[in-house]
Amino acid sequence: MKRFLIGLALGSGSSAVAWGVTHSLGWTAAVGITVFILVWLGEFILDDLL
Template identity: 60%
Template structure:
């Protein structure tokens, strides 16, 4: 649950920064989702890479 909340917060922060810089909805959604998914599944991805 903690990883989910951290991903949610960091994804929102990434989206806010992207929106402030570009005002492009597509990039905002894409960056927010990518950051959230990388935080949620980062442990599994790193285990496979290492």
């Protein structure tokens, strides 16, 4: 649950930055979802890489 909330917060923050830079809904959604997924699944990805 902790990792989910961290991913949600970082995804929202990165979406805000993307919106401030591009003013594009597509880029904003793509960046936010990507960051959320990478944070949420990061433990599994890092375990496979290391």
